[in-house]
Each structure stands twice: as structure tokens, then as C-alpha cells.
Amino acid sequence: ENDKGTEITSRDMTFKGAENLIVFSGDVYVRRPDFELWSDKLYVYLRSDADMDETAPEAGEDDDIEKIVARGQVRIQGEGREGRSGLLTYYPDTEIVELEQDPRLIEGKNSVEGEKIVLNLKDNTSRVYGSEERRVRVIFHSDDSDGDGQ
Amino acid sequence: SDEPWELEADQMYVDQEKNLVEAFGNVLMWRMDDYVQADYARLHTDTNWIYLKGNIQARFEGDHIEGREAELDLDNHVGWIKEGKVFMAQDNVYFSGERMEKTGPHTYTYEDGIMTSCDDRPAPWSIKSSRGEVTVEGYARLWHPRFRVKDRPILYSPYMIAPVKTKRQSGFLFPTFGQGSEYGFNFNLPYYHVIDDQRDMTFYANYYTDRGFMPGVEYRHTPRLHRKGLWRADWLRDRQVHDQGNEPSRFEDDGLFRPNRDRYWIRGKYDHYDPATDWTFRLDVDYVSDQNYLREFSDGHSGYYASRDEFEDEFGRDIQGKDRLRRNNIFSASRNWNNLGFNTRLVYTDNLEYRNRNKPARRNPTVQRLPEVNLDLYRTRLGDSPFELESSNEGVYFWREYGTTATRLDVHPRLSMPIRSGWGRIIPSAGWRQTGYFVDSFQDEPVERDTDSRFQTRGIYDFNIRADTELQRIFEMGPAPEVKWGSVGESAWTGVKHSMLPELEFDYIPDKDQDKYPSFDSTDRIAAREELTYSLRNIFTRRLERVRQGTDEGEPVLSKDYRNFLRVELEQSYDFREARRSHSREYNRRPFSDLLAEISFNPNQYITLSNKTWYSFYETMVTEHEHTLTLTWPDVASTWFSLDFLNEIDEYKRTVDERINILEVGMDLDYFRKWRFEASMKRDMEHSRALENRLSAEYRHQCYGFMFEYKKTDYDHSFAFHIKLLNLGEWGI
């Protein structure tokens, strides 16, 4: 695989040519240079004009994939950070990852939760949105050396 | 600490590269009791600095912080606040300023800030200063402070320190004003200077129009937990001299004059306990320039009562009465070993009669105890025997300017054998006192003294037997209140126990002629005694049963409360020596002493009565009587009446040639909110003249208060006025 290549393994895979969709299910594991991903199910949406070669399990060039959607105990790990959610959507063109359904971003002892977390892998930023019922929450540790009060 | 912070917001933006978290909308960050609220927050996760903006509300280690904009270092608890307001809840003090710095836990500096302890706005009083610094010791240093009343500046000072901590009562210093017929108009301005959190000084500029300027200084230091010192000195160059014949009436009849202009009073106390060696050192200093000083300058913050009360609060011991002519300065060192007590003292007694060209100093007979050493065996049991031994032993070197000086050793062991049984107790005890005198030099001794032998010794035995028992009976009273929800709080007396304690005591000391021995203190003249004392003590204890809320909302429960509400004691003694005294025409024998009846009655919080009366059967009259009745209406008012009476009497064992009969009546009223009125009247019933009438009114607002006091005595009248600021220490007497 080239440096941009995506390796996906799972128990089984179905290809729905009509919908330009490949469905992986059962202990899905995705390995890419910039992150790894685990989930119960994975839906890879291909561009309609892509000259899809059904036999090759690895999808073609990135520009062939329109978006990847992972569902169920989604876990994404990259550059010392880990994201968890019920639902994850990844757009290779913009390198944007959207985490929804109790999304959580953990880095060392610090963690962020909210209604929806949008990660921008290109410039390494993320945006967290809250809602009425679920506000954005960050947990982080300050190492105040002198402890809390004398 | 390792507790994590939690940050909540409507929306967040995290920039991994720049280690930056931006939070927008209703930002709330908290950890345990500390929290921060703002419209916007930018957190630098690497340095843990947080920038806040808009409606900032924060609570850090008990301090409430508000501001428009702020930056805080979550690790070191420091930062700055724009348009900040800080409320230190622990001391109930507010600071606000254009720009405030939080320089550490409970420490702030501010520019163009205001300090006050008033909750309401505009603040009745506040101090605006160009710069202010709240130190870790809990003091506020203020540069160019302007004292303002309702935001109108009325007082300025270049620099000032005010204690923010409420513990230190000496506190912020507001001048007091007063007027008195003996000293004219008085103005006392204190200036408080803190050295560090263990030491502070207070300088007093005290001025009397008729007497002059009286500067004073107070130094307090508590270097260690078990070490504490408090020193005061006041000095006056008195315009008035009360020399030959021009003393005010109340100083006339003591046969002394006051020619000196330099008038001063140095007093101090120092306690030092060394836990390593278990030694305790104590020093008391009380050195006054003349016999009238303490009586003339007894009120006000530089006066006698202020120092006496402060000493008693801080050290648990006070100083001698203000008209005592012999004033003790004592240094002592003491230590205990399980049942041995060692206490050595240097006692210098300054006799005011021999000061200022009154009596000639060369002939001052006042005895100094330089040193006195006490080695006491505390009462301990001898093995398994029924005997107990105790012994108080003292060695003293008596020195004096004029008169015999000598070393005296006094040993006084005492053996006792307490016998207990169900019917009561008998405690016989016998002691032997052996006293040895090693005389340096005889001087000014009467003819009956033995002034030849430099060593003299005296032995006297004493014997005492005491028997007591206790009889009890319980009188059941009405039933307890019914235990049900409705009756929570109801209570009733359900029983009274009467304890009766009869006691007999016989005391015997043989008669021994001691005129030939030197005489320094009461140990050198042991009077003969052969007296039987019989007494009956009655204690009445009430049992109050009250329906109380059960623990944690459980069923109501009945609780018992006991109180010794009444005590009646009767005591009289019979003097066998007096019964055998050779008959004399002038005084016939009176072996029976007065009957003492003592009552103390305190059934509840409303009434307190204590009464002591001595009655002589020979004269069929009351010879002495002390009586105080206090009636209290909680939170409204309380009044008290006390009568002190000593009758004239002339008998062999005592003579009192002038009757004393003094009535005191007083009342204080707390009924009006924030106001407290006190009035008291003292009257000499014997010569039917008023001795002292006192009236005071005190207004207490939440953060300030003032006190007005008027006093009229049989020799002067005076008034005093002072202001005190809550939390900056109460000041003024």
C-alpha cells in the first residue's frame, strides 16, 4: 500500500455496487497512516464515477472514497489522542472526522465530551458542540505543585 | 492536588498544535470547591493558564472573585483581574480595583482600589487607595489611603496598614475622643505597625489638654506556639505636679505626694514553654512611676483596665489592683517530675511609698525574694499503705534595703490517712514544719528579737482531722411530657435530688512564742489554732426531661438534663482557745464564730442569686453580707443588684471601726435592634452619696459601630467616644 493507503479488515464484507457502498461488519479494524479505527460496522461510500474494481479489497485512491461511516463502539486513535463515540464519519478530501452519539476525545488524563466533536486532522484542531441536554465538558489536570492550599 | 478540573461550555474549539482549548457560552470550570464562570474562556493546556472574559465569577480557596477580564494560573493560583472585585469570606472584607493581581493564596495587590467590610452599597465606610496589597499574613498595606464615608473622602494618610484577619483584635485604629475633669479634653490616635505575622507594634499618640502629651507603645510577639510576649509602656511629661498640699481630694489622705513630672508605666508579660525540656518560664513586669498614675489613667486604651483585661485574655493571669502600693515583678522557672514540683522565682516588689522623695529610699524595709525556690512533693500514697505524704518546701533569700536580710529554709511534710466507708470518710492528717533562719545581718529589729545567733530554727507541728459524709434523697415530681411529634420542645422538671453534706473539721496548731525569730512573711508567724468547724452543704439538682427531635429525623425522644440549681451552705466554728482565754474586762470570751449562710440559686437562664451572710449571735446582728441578684430577659434586657456590707464591730479577735455599705444597681438593654444601652449606679449607703454613675450607648451596624460612654464619680466626670470598624478589629474601650 502506498503511504495514503487504507487497510481494512473485518469478519465479513459485502459490496453494494448499486449504492457504490462497501459494508464491513464484525470487529472492523481500519489502519491508515494518520489513524487507526475500530468499530462494529463500517460503511465506505465510493464516488459514483469511480471505476470501482470489485476484487481489490483495499479501496482505490483516497479520492475514490467519498466518506467512511463507522457505527457501534467506534474507537479512533491517532497522534496520542483517542476518540470514542457511537457514530463516526470521515471525509478523506477535507480530512474531517465527525464524532456523534456520546462522543469523547481523550488525551492522556484530559478528555473532552459534548454533543458532537468535529476533528480536523489536517490542522490538528477540533471543534466540540454542545446542546441543551448535553453541554461540552473538558476534564483536564493542572499540576499545581503546591497542592490545594497550605 | 491530583483532582481534575472540569470545564463545561456551550461550544469548544480545541487546537492541538497550539495546546489551546477555547470555550464559548456559559463557561463553567470547577474542581472541588473552586469554580470559575465566564462568557468566554481560553485555556492553554500546556501551561494551565486560563484567560476569561465577560461576567467573570470565581471562587478560589474561599475568596470570591468577580471581574470583567482575567487571567489565572491554575497551577500556582496567581493571575490578574480587570475591574476586579474580591470578597474574602473568611474575614468578610471586600477589595475592588481597576486592575488587581492575585499574587498567591489569599494575597492580592490592586491599583486604584477600594477596601471595606461593609456589605451594603454605598459602603458606610471604605478606604480608597492608589495602591493596595493584601499580604499572606492577612494585612492590607495601603498607599495613599483615603478614608471615605459613603464614598466621600474625609481622612487621608500617606501610608497605612490595616489587619484584615479578624483574629488580631488590636486591630484598625481609629482615634478616640474624650473629656474628663481631671485631664481636660483627650484625643488618642493609635498607629498600628505589623512587623510580620508573629510580631506587631502599636504606637499611641495620647494627648490630654490639661496634662500634656503621653506617647505609648505596645509590642506583641508570638515567635513559637508556646512562646508569647506582650509589652506596653506609656510616658507623660505631666503639666500638673501634685506636691505638698495641692493633691486632688481623692489622693490626699494616703500620706504620700506626687512631686514627679515624669510619669510612666511599664508593664509586660512573657510565657515560654520549652516542650523539649518541659521547662516553663514566666515573666511579669509592672513598674509604675508613682502611686497615683494607675488611678488617674485607668480608662481609655492606654489605661489600666485595658492592659489588665488584655493580659488576662492572653495569659490567664491579670495584674494587681490599681491602688496597690506594692507592685510585684516576677520571673519564674518551673518544671514537674511525675509527683515532684519545682518552681524557682525572683520577686522584686516595688514599694511606691519609697518613690519620688516620699519615704526615704535608704530605709525601705520592703522584702525582696531573690530567689525563692519551691520543691514540693505532691500528695502521693506511700506504697500500699493507707498513708499519703505531701510536703511543700521552700528556700528563700530575703534581701532588703533596710532591715534584717537572711536565708530561710522551710520544710513542711504532712502525712494523712484517708479512711473511706459507705457511711462517709475520715481524713486525719498531721504535719511538722521545720524552719531554719540563716541571718546575714540584723538591722532595725525590736528588742524581743534574738539578734545574737545567726542561725535559728523553729519547729511547729499541726494536726487536722476532717470527717464528712453525704446523704441523698430523690424527690420524684410530675410525669415527663408525652413523647409525640406535636410535643417536641416541651419540657418539665421530673425530679429533684437533694444532697446533704455535713462536715466536721478540727484544726490544731500549738501556741508557740515566735517573737525572737526574724519576720519576713506570714510563714514566720504561725498563729496558734484550736478550732472545730462544722458545716452543712445542701445541693439541689433538678432533672429536666425534654422531648427532642430524634437523631436524623428519627422518632422524637425524651432527653434528660441535670442542673445544680440551688446550693445552701451553713458554717460555724468554735474556738477552744478563745473559750479558755483569760477573762478581760474589756473583751469577754466569744468562742463561737459568726454563722455563715451562703446561698446560690440559678434555676434557669432568667434568675441568678448569690448571697453570703455572716451573723453574730453575740451582737445579734449581721456582721458581713455580700449579695448579687441578676435578672435576665434573654436578648432584651438584664438587670443586676448587688449589696456589699461590713458592719462595725469591736471584739478581741477582730475590730472594724468603720461601717461599709455599698449598693450597685445596673441594667443593660438590647431590645432595640443594633443598639445596646448600659446604665449602672453605685452608691455609698453609709454616707448616702453617689460613688459612680455610668451610662453608655453602643450602636452596632454590620461593618462599623460606635460607643458613647459617660461616667460621673464622686471625684470626676468624664465621657469617651470611639468608633470601631468591623473586621478591621475593634478598637476603643
Added chain:
Amino acid sequence: CGYNFAGMTPVDMPEGVSRLHLDQVNNPTQEAWLEPYVRSNFRDEFSRRADISWVDREQSQAYIEIDIKNYRVSDDLTGAGDLTVRSDVRLDLEVNMYHSRDNELLWSSGSVRGSSSYYLAQDQAPVPGESTPGERQAAQEAVEEALRLATDRLGSEF
């Protein structure tokens, strides 16, 4: 007539302790005579009410600390010219009993006050070496009263 000897049914001491040790007297004053006097009087006074024996610290089940909170000699009744006519001695103290093993507070008398007074007119002529002998006697009476009041609070339940 219904009265019985208290000695027959001695006070039930907290946790039934009977071997006590008088451990410490906190004496903030400069009066050297005070501690021996308090110790000697307290032993008799306390054993009047309770069936106890005084033992060394090691054999004791509980130990006693007497804390003299303050001692005041300057309360004067003054007559004309504010001159002292009668002088009062006043002493506040508290007796605390602790368990010898775990130092737990078993009983406390709470603060009690003893006071006595002496008229200067009745005082013997002041002997050169002592300010007023009357003061010592009044102080002793104040101590005795305070210790009595403290002990009366032991076992007052019925």
C-alpha cells in the same frame, strides 16, 4: 426519712474507671503555692464523690487534667475616691478526665468559677514581705470552692 448514704451507692464513673491518676495542672499564674494546693485538695474532694484510688500513670485506667483558665486578683470593690475597700479573688477552672489508653475524653466538669473576698479593713497589717496575707487565704478559699463545684457535677445524674 428516705435519705440514704451516697457512699453506699457510689457514683458510676464513666466506663467504670476506678484507678485514676492526677496527671497535670495547667497553672498560668505566678503563684507557686497554687499547684500543690490544687492537687492536694482535688484528691480529697474527688474521692468524696467517687469510689476511686489514686495510682501512678502506668496503673491508671484514666488520668485527670485540671486546666486553670484564669486567675484574677484585681477585681476590687471600691468606695470613695475609687479606693479599694474589698478585694476579690476569682478563679475559673475545668477538670477533664481522659482514658489512659486512647486519651479519649471521658468526662468534663465544664468551666466552674470559685471566688472569695477579703476586706482590707479586716486584713492583718501588711507584713513587709507579702502584699496582703488576706489575699492568699481568699485565693485558697476560691480554689476550694471551684474544686467543690467541679466535683459536684460528677455523677449528678439520677
